[in-house]
Amino acid sequence: NAGVTQTPKFRILKIGQSMTLQCAQDMNHNYMYWYRQDPGMGLKLIYYSVGAGITDKGEVPNGYNVSRSTTEDFPLRLELAAPSQTSVYFCASNRELQETQYFGPGTRLLVL
């Protein structure tokens, strides 16, 4: 299994541009999550999904959108990028509640 994969690894965006961060898992996990981690800080939950077709907001959803059309994929969409969205974005998944969340390698995003 490849586990949780994320693309791209690094991206520079100009203010106002849009992009999609890709996340995929091949472990048949029901639950998937998007976090952002600002320098020297903990992880903040952006959005999560409890299964295909079901998504919900986390702590910091403003400026982001997600979709979950398949069990495997959970893309995160940034519309109108702002400097405040400069961060490292981690995708994670787990099979059941209260089980280990497996993290992807992260996407480093710089908005200038």
Next chain:
Amino acid sequence: GENVEQHPSTLSVQEGDSAVIKCTYSDSASNYFPWYKQELGKRPQLIIDIRSNVGEKKDQRIAVTLNKTAKHFSLHITETQPEDSAVYFCAHGSGNTGKLIFGQGTTLQVKP
């Protein structure tokens, strides 16, 4: 609320000494308490977790204790080694969504 406070923010110990990191939460519905280790530039990885029906759990040199009445839980690392140097995050979760709320992190430095 759902916040979690983590202390200390930095911790420096000599190799072989013990290290203790403490977290306090406020959500009385929380019932899952994982600890993650994050090495520089890497993804977070689960090192140990505990559920609310257990007061203590140990895995070799790592142990976690939970006091639900006082709403705090702690990570204990004994016989620390240089490879234990990393950032450690506590988290707590509840309900049927799998959402985790993370602490701010503790940077542990183990001096040889």
